[in-house]
Amino acid sequence: MMRMKKKEKTKKRYDRFGKKIEEKGSFIIMRKKYCRFCKDKVKDIDYKNLNVLEKLISERGKILSRRNTGTCARHQRIIAAVIKRARFLSLMPYTRYI
Numbered sequence: 775m776m777r778m779k780k781k782e783k784t785k786k787r788y789d790r791f792g793k794k795i796e797e798k799g800s801f802i803i804m805r806k807k808y809c810r811f812c813k814d815k816v817k818d819i820d821y822k823n824l825n826v827l828e829k830l831i832s833e834r835g836k837i838l839s840r841r842n843t844g845t846c847a848r849h850q851r852i853i854a855a856v857i858k859r860a861r862f863l864s865l866m867p868y869t870r871y872i
């Protein structure tokens with residue numbers, strides 16, 4: 775869904791439906807967020823699949839929030855558990871210095 779809205783603030787923000795409000799010129803583009811795992815109909819995420827998990831942590835190694843990634847609540851719970859499992863097995867970092 776794309777909707778044009780008059781500019782209100784210059785800061786990047788989110789409305790209460792989780793839509794990202796981006797600033798572009800004098801207009802704000804609202805883009806609907808979707809869960810990439812629901813889109814691909816993924817049921818369980820493998821802890822060895824580091825290419826996918828790497829995108830869900832910050833550069834400091836923290837688990838990114840639903841607000842940032844657009845993941846649904848069900849998949850976010852699975853992801854949190856899987857990342858913690860991968861951390862315990864030293865496949866992923868607990869923390870990382872930049």
Ligand SMILES: [Zn+2]
Pocket residue numbers: 809810811812813845846847848849
């Ligand atoms: Zn989902």
